[in-house]
Amino acid sequence: MYDVAIVGGGIVGLATALALAEKFPRLHLAILEKEARPGQHQTGHNSGVIHSGIYYKPGSYKARLCVEGARLMVEFCEKHDVRYERVGKVIVATAPAELPRLQTLYERGIANGVPGLSLLEGDQVKPIEPHAAALRAIHSPSTAIVDFTEVAAAMERQLRAAGVDILTGHRVTAVARGGGLRLRSGSDETPARTVINCAGLYSDAIARLMGAATAVRIIPFRGEYYMIRPERHDLVRGLIYPVPDPEFPFLGVHFTRTIHGEVEAGPNAVLAFAREGYTLTRVNPAELAGTLGYRGFWAMVSRYWRTGSYEMYRSLRKGAFVRALQRLVPAVRPEDVTRGGAGVRAQAVALDGRLVDDFSIVTAPDAIHVLNAPSPAATASLAIGRHIAALAGDTFGFA
Numbered sequence: 001m002y003d004v005a006i007v008g009g010g011i012v013g014l015a016t017a018l019a020l021a022e023k024f025p026r027l028h029l030a031i032l033e034k035e036a037r038p039g040q041h042q043t044g045h046n047s048g049v050i051h052s053g054i055y056y057k058p059g060s061y062k063a064r065l066c067v068e069g070a071r072l073m074v075e076f077c078e079k080h081d082v083r084y085e086r087v088g089k090v091i092v093a094t095a096p097a098e099l100p101r102l103q104t105l106y107e108r109g110i111a112n113g114v115p116g117l118s119l120l121e122g123d124q125v126k127p128i129e130p131h132a133a134a135l136r137a138i139h140s141p142s143t144a145i146v147d148f149t150e151v152a153a154a155m156e157r158q159l160r161a162a163g164v165d166i167l168t169g170h171r172v173t174a175v176a177r178g179g180g181l182r183l184r185s186g187s188d189e190t191p192a193r194t195v196i197n198c199a200g201l202y203s204d205a206i207a208r209l210m211g212a213a214t215a216v217r218i219i220p221f222r223g224e225y226y227m228i229r230p231e232r233h234d235l236v237r238g239l240i241y242p243v244p245d246p247e248f249p250f251l252g253v254h255f256t257r258t259i260h261g262e263v264e265a266g267p268n269a270v271l272a273f274a275r276e277g278y279t280l281t282r283v284n285p286a287e288l289a290g291t292l293g294y295r296g297f298w299a300m301v302s303r304y305w306r307t308g309s310y311e312m313y314r315s316l317r318k319g320a321f322v323r324a325l326q327r328l329v330p331a332v333r334p335e336d337v338t339r340g341g342a343g344v345r346a347q348a349v350a351l352d353g354r355l356v357d358d359f360s361i362v363t364a365p366d367a368i369h370v371l372n373a374p375s376p377a378a379t380a381s382l383a384i385g386r387h388i389a390a391l392a393g394d395t396f397g398f399a
Helices: 011-023 061-079 096-111 148-161 200-209 230-235 285-292 295-316 318-326 377-396
Strands: 002-007 029-033 084-086 089-093 118-121 136-140 144-146 165-168 174-177 181-185 188-197 216-228 239-242 254-257 263-266 337-350 360-364 367-372
Touching: 002 011, 002 181, 011 029, 011 148, 011 377, 029 188, 061 084, 061 144, 061 148, 061 377, 089 096, 096 118, 096 136, 144 148, 148 165, 174 200, 188 200, 188 377, 200 216, 200 337, 200 367, 216 230, 216 285, 216 295, 216 318, 216 367, 230 263, 263 318, 263 337, 295 318, 295 337, 318 337, 337 367, 360 377, 367 377
Parallel strands: 002 029, 002 188, 029 165, 089 239, 188 367
Antiparallel strands: 084 144, 089 136, 118 136, 174 181, 181 188, 216 263, 216 337, 239 254, 254 263, 360 367
16 A cells, blocks of 8 residues: 555656655655656657746746746756756747736846846847847746756656656556555556656546546647758757747747757647647547537637637648748758657646646545646656645645
8 A cells, every 4th residue: 555656757747756755755656657668758758948937927837946946957967967957048039029028027037036137138149049049038048958857867867766666558447446556557556645646737626536626627738849950950059939929838940949949930829639649640539539529619719719720731831831930040950950749748638728827736535636747847856746746745734
């Protein structure tokens, strides 16, 4: 009988297990991961940015946990010999209409305690990013890059050394109560006193299996990347981001230098036809029917149909994608980019069609459900884990 079974072996689940093992070392812990090894989905399909915490509303979970999490992530990387690099980021306003939003972002970053922020005029951006177009920009020198799969692997090693059981190939399909909880995975059954649901793309499904009242549903959005050809890597020194649309919780296509020396361009945000729909042709009929049958999906469509239509058009037309990139770096040419990989964002959508912006963590007597943890969840994972461990202590009576 485990004291806690964590469902989901992504970086948030791993970080939660680390925090629990540190805070309550006598607990008998298990992680149930449906894949052959942890970190195969959102953890392994992102751009690897350790975000600094500029974008998020002061006082929100994202603001508090991202700033703290970035610090903890760097400390973890240094302690466990995981390579990272502070390459810095510029967020550029390329049109006069974006200047007020840029100012708001700068003020948010200052309020959130992001270190080293400065507001630059266009000519001051050139020494940092010579090819970026900017009327004005925010410079965040503390923004770093890492490979989060390497972070997850280091977390896994630490957890196994601490005696935490990581049960791979365990897709939870049912949860029964009686003398505790019994989590069924095929013919296997894992007994536990409590559950922490960190299932990412399937977090709402696990919550419903446990009878939790959830007012949201996970809608999967695919984010597609292009890669800049190696001979044109000089176009980007670090990270170049646009001023995001405040009504849409996605950051817009941007340029990211990766820890492996590549330069990515993207991602966009298009509806995926499966929760793990990393390609346009990957369709899961049952999951797609669940999306289309959800009232909140159609309310979302009515709110964002123009933006969604443009995102789909840009997904299908390379020229449209390149034009969006040229707003940031005019020297980029269509022949400079080739199609890369994709990730899927687990976006919680409310019944009224609202895209849930902040992290959402809800408690029950025998469970904690992480129902919305999109970007910057990887950056914030260690801080999220500490927050959940404290919640678990209060909710489950751990001492």
